[in-house]
Amino acid sequence: MSSPRITTPRQYGGGHFGATTDRRRSDMRMPRFFKRLFKFPQMDFEMAVWEMTHLLIAPKKVFKSIYYHKQTRNTWHRPDPSFTYLLSFFLLLTSFAWSLAYTPSFASVVKLALMFVIVHFLLGSLVVSTVVYYIVGRLLGPGIAGLPGRRRQQGLFGPPGGPRGADALEFGYCFDVSIRAFFPPYVLLYIIQYILMPVINHQNRASTFFANLLYLAAGLYWSMITFLGYNALHFLSHTQLLLSPMVAWVVIWLVCTILGINLSTWGTRWMFLGVKG
Template sequence: MNPQISLPRQHGGQPNFGSVPSRSRSEGLRMPRFFKRLFKFPQMDFEMAIWEMTRLIIAPKKVFRSIYYHTKNTWHRPDPSFTYLLSFFLLLTSLGWGLAYADGVGRTFRIMAVFIFGHFLAVSLLVATAAYFLVGQILGPGVPGLPGRRRGLFVAPGDTEQLEFGYCFDVSIRAFFPIWVFLYVVQFILMPVIARDAYVSVFFGNSLYLLALGYYVVITFLGYNALPFLHHTELLLSPLLVFAVLWVITLVADYDLPKHLAPVLWAGAGLRHGV
């Protein structure tokens, strides 16, 4: 499934998560295109979203290379199709977790809400907000005497060296996809095996967390590395070393992450601690 990728416009304004009108400043700020298209389902490119999901695991670098050309002269893609699609997948997996480990219908609905609005959207917004300020300040082109030049949430037309908040959100929700694959789907399927009291179960279960978090870091790095005006983005890979050290520590201590950590992470959703 290959999406149609169009060439970027050579002239014209640059749309953003919070776009600025190109006619005159007196018109004020227009509604961001992302919110304009929030409920226009026929205009959403779900085919492109599915293509991105298939590439995020096997070839994540291609995803961020295509976003600029697909959105025409902006790094942010004002299309909520990926968010809707991943939320739908989380809805399905929350049903599985609820039927298997929750007590009652009410707690199953609570799991749905926590999975989608807490784990996915709230965490993605927090990560995007932190990246918007920290990455823009530390890794941006900057000005003399400052570590980085702060970019406004609303990007001025024609300014190609602006870190868009919408793009930060694009990166964070795409980095969450492998988390969903490994910790919401694969972990659920393998939970009866990896939660056993055996060292092999500890090894494979803890490696699952390392793989999920490692993918999150790598996809985040690739997302910001695609921006030509950011420098030393390899610093974003530093958490990999921390995760690897923690993985070794858990193996030496014989600490089973799926058995002990999953009930804690999902406890707020109403799951039994006997996961």
């Protein structure tokens, strides 16, 4: 009689217990975005440059590839901080140009660099993405009175414990949309406005018109890219409501232009808030 054969349990078995354990371990892991913060060789900077270019000329193309990303990574959020790093670097260079032109002191250079990168870009995008995460999640996901919608879960950087492919609005994706919506206003207000300052920084009708037109374009671009980002998620309803701020931008532009209020004057004061003086 042959002796019974005793085998050790399989470490990576496909049973229910093993799958549950692996899922719990994966839930306790740090989101991939944070794990890749300093893995520069793995970052796709070429893709980030492509996105920046198309955000200006064809923004709809930027969000067309998210379905492929969802199928391969099981998350709408792209855990690649290359876009954030690249735009932060551009803001740093831009802050140097503004500082050297208007506040040529070492303390002002440092303050403005921190203001542009930390406050305007990172903190501003974080606040916007947090607000939109809850507004879009509650109004455009489950639906509101008179407007049908779909009920779904919300997660931070991925579907929270749901089945693979579950529809979930992720905070990471909201942040992705916010930092991409920031790029066209950055080009218009931090670069083009800087170049045109000798022309538009005057209290006359022509300067006021073109300066205000620059701010109108920035607001419209921001609203359009925000709309396109959430409109790409098929489980959200009535995303066209996100275009409503465009009406406010047009009204503000029209009122300020008629009254002769140069938005460039107020905009640059806000840029240098806490830097001068």
